[in-house]
Every structure is written in C-alpha cells, then in structure tokens.
Amino acid sequence: MPLKRLVQAAVAALAMFAVAPASAQQVLKVGSTPTGIPFTFLDTKTNQIQGVMVDLMTEIGKDAGFNVQIEPMPFSALIPSLTSSKIDIIAAAMFITAPRKEVIDFSDPIYTYGEGLIVPKSDTKAYASQDDLKGEVVGAQIGTAFVDALKKSGLFSDVKAYDTIPDILRDVNTGRLKAGFADYPILAYNLKQGGFPEARLVAGYKPVTVGSVGIGVRKGEAELLGKINASLSKLKANGTVDKILDKWGLKG
Structure with missing residues (x-):
C-alpha cells in the first residue's frame, strides 16, 4: 500500500505539472x-x-x-x-x-516627417517659412522638438506651449492664436476629421525641424x-x- 500511494502521489504531481501553464509571457x-x-x-x-x-x-x-x-x-x-x-x-x-x-x-x-503650420482659414497669406511669421505669437506642444526650436529661433514675440495638439488647433480655429506648429501628419489627420473647420494647414510651408519617430x-x-x-x-x-x-x- 505505501508503494501504491507513492506511485499515486508521483502520478498526481506529474499531472499537475503537465496542466500547469508555461511561464506567463x-x-x-x-x-x-x-x-x-x-x-x-x-x-x-x-x-x-x-x-x-x-x-x-x-x-x-x-x-x-x-x-x-x-x-x-x-x-x-x-x-x-x-x-x-x-x-x-x-x-x-x-x-x-x-x-x-x-x-x-x-x-x-x-517614420520621418517635419512640422506643419496651421493658421486661421481667414488668413489666406502664403507662408513659405517661419520668417514670414516674424514677431508674431505662435504655439507648439510642450515637450516636443518643435517648441524648443521655435524658442531658440528668436523670431517670435512669444511661443505659447500647449499640452496637446488639439489645444493648439482649437485656439487657431477660434482665431485666438495667429499660427501653430505641430507634427504634420497629426495636424493633417485632425483637419481631415472636420473638427476644426476654421483652421487650415499651409500647403507651401517648408518644415525646419525634420526628424524620425x-x-x-x-x-x-x-x-x-x-x-x-x-x-x-x-x-x-x-x-x-x-x-x-x-x-x-x-x-x-
């Protein structure tokens, strides 16, 4: 009997091992x-x-x-x-x-891209570079490469730092902000959704800060x-x- 119990215990242990899951991923x-x-x-x-x-x-x-x-x-x-x-x-x-x-x-x-420029749709001026906005108040997202580059350029009277890109879009859309800079693909995608009808992405603008994600x-x-x-x-x-x-x- 003791031997039988020992065998049964061994079989039970093996069975438990067999059904135990492999180490969790x-x-x-x-x-x-x-x-x-x-x-x-x-x-x-x-x-x-x-x-x-x-x-x-x-x-x-x-x-x-x-x-x-x-x-x-x-x-x-x-x-x-x-x-x-x-x-x-x-x-x-x-x-x-x-x-x-x-x-x-x-x-x-x-993926590689640069910053895009958004302005109110009522502003029809063709902005080819940041120089065209010299002395203006512009916006960019805090913590991004764009906001640091804009501040270092010395071109603008102020560079407002926003928590999110939709925050920038809202201020441009309502005319509270002259211009905003942010990731081109993110701006383009947001505008295609139609949530900011009074903002436009400037087609002829050439980005200064180009990088890879x-x-x-x-x-x-x-x-x-x-x-x-x-x-x-x-x-x-x-x-x-x-x-x-x-x-x-x-x-x-």
Missing part, C-alpha cells in the same frame, strides 16, 4: 499619448488607445515574445515615466533627437532594444510596417 507597459492621432489616440468608442504606434508595438510584441499594456499619458510625461520605471517603453510620435538620446535609447527609425527604452536595456530592433527589421521586410502606415493614412 512578460507584460511590458507602453506609454502612449491619447491625442496624437494617427500615431496614438484615444478611441472614444472602445476607450482604448489606438494608432500606428499601438499597432506596431502589438506586432513587435507578438514577434519578440512579450505582451503589451498601453498606458495613456501626456506627451511631456513620457520620458519622466520611462526613466522612473513607471513604464517600460515609449511608443508615440516622438522624434529621435540628440538631447533625448542622452536620457533614453531609441529603436531604429520608423522611434520607440524609446531606458538606458541599459540593451536586450529589450535588440529584440525591438530585430522585430522591427522583420516587420519592415515583410511589409507589416507599410500596411500599418497605410491603414492610418501615412505613406511608408
């Missing part, structure tokens, strides 16, 4: 903004953050073997949240810049960065990145 917190459409934005129908970078991070996670948990936050909070380990990854419309690379590491470039990770996370870049390279090669960009109205 790693869940990484990804910081994204709710107002950066089409890169990242809050879909009010689902109450979920969606967009180019969310789709891309989901595909990268599938390929690299980790799950993604999207954490919505203001753009200016992304890097502080990453460096303080509140999140593990930044996936937003964030340019890879030298100052940022001193604080965090970036993946290979994903990348995925951000903490310094020292070489293994994670390597996985992200390996998966990103694979997704670029098999056409997945282009499909995601096309889905959201961006050219690959």
Whole structure:
C-alpha cells in the first residue's frame, strides 16, 4: 500500500505539472499619448488607445515574445515615466533627437516627417517659412522638438506651449492664436476629421525641424532594444510596417 500511494502521489504531481501553464509571457507597459492621432489616440468608442504606434508595438510584441499594456499619458510625461520605471517603453510620435538620446535609447527609425503650420482659414497669406511669421505669437506642444526650436529661433514675440495638439488647433480655429506648429501628419489627420473647420494647414510651408519617430527604452536595456530592433527589421521586410502606415493614412 505505501508503494501504491507513492506511485499515486508521483502520478498526481506529474499531472499537475503537465496542466500547469508555461511561464506567463512578460507584460511590458507602453506609454502612449491619447491625442496624437494617427500615431496614438484615444478611441472614444472602445476607450482604448489606438494608432500606428499601438499597432506596431502589438506586432513587435507578438514577434519578440512579450505582451503589451498601453498606458495613456501626456506627451511631456513620457520620458519622466520611462526613466522612473513607471513604464517600460515609449511608443508615440516622438522624434529621435540628440538631447533625448542622452536620457533614453531609441529603436531604429520608423517614420520621418517635419512640422506643419496651421493658421486661421481667414488668413489666406502664403507662408513659405517661419520668417514670414516674424514677431508674431505662435504655439507648439510642450515637450516636443518643435517648441524648443521655435524658442531658440528668436523670431517670435512669444511661443505659447500647449499640452496637446488639439489645444493648439482649437485656439487657431477660434482665431485666438495667429499660427501653430505641430507634427504634420497629426495636424493633417485632425483637419481631415472636420473638427476644426476654421483652421487650415499651409500647403507651401517648408518644415525646419525634420526628424524620425522611434520607440524609446531606458538606458541599459540593451536586450529589450535588440529584440525591438530585430522585430522591427522583420516587420519592415515583410511589409507589416507599410500596411500599418497605410491603414492610418501615412505613406511608408
């Protein structure tokens, strides 16, 4: 009997081992903004953050073997949240810049563009460069490469810093702001939705600050960065990145 019980116990232990799930897949917190459409934005129908970078991070996670948990936050909070380990990854419309690379590491470039210029529709002047707005009050989003460049230019009487791009669009739309600068694809997408009918994107304007969006990770996370870049390279090669960009109205 003792031997029988021993065998039964061994079989039971093996059975428990067999049905026990494999080690749970790693869940990484990804910081994204709710107002950066089409890169990242809050879909009010689902109450979920969606967009180019969310789709891309989901595909990268599938390929690299980790799950993604999207954490919505203001753009200016992304890097502080990453460096303080509140999140593990930044996936937003964030340019890879030298100052940022001193604080965090970036993946290979994903998409390249410059700033767009919006003015009230009643203002029909053709603005080709920032010089055409010398001495004016303009606006840009806090924490972006654009707001710093505008301030350093010394061209404007004031550069108002806004929390979100829709905030800039609203002030231009109502005529409270002479002109606003922000990510060209985000401005174009917002205006196509028809929510700011009294604002226009200046077609002939040539951007000054051109950069590439990348995925951000903490310094020292070489293994994670390597996985992200390996998966990103694979997704670029098999056409997945282009499909995601096309889905959201961006050219690959």
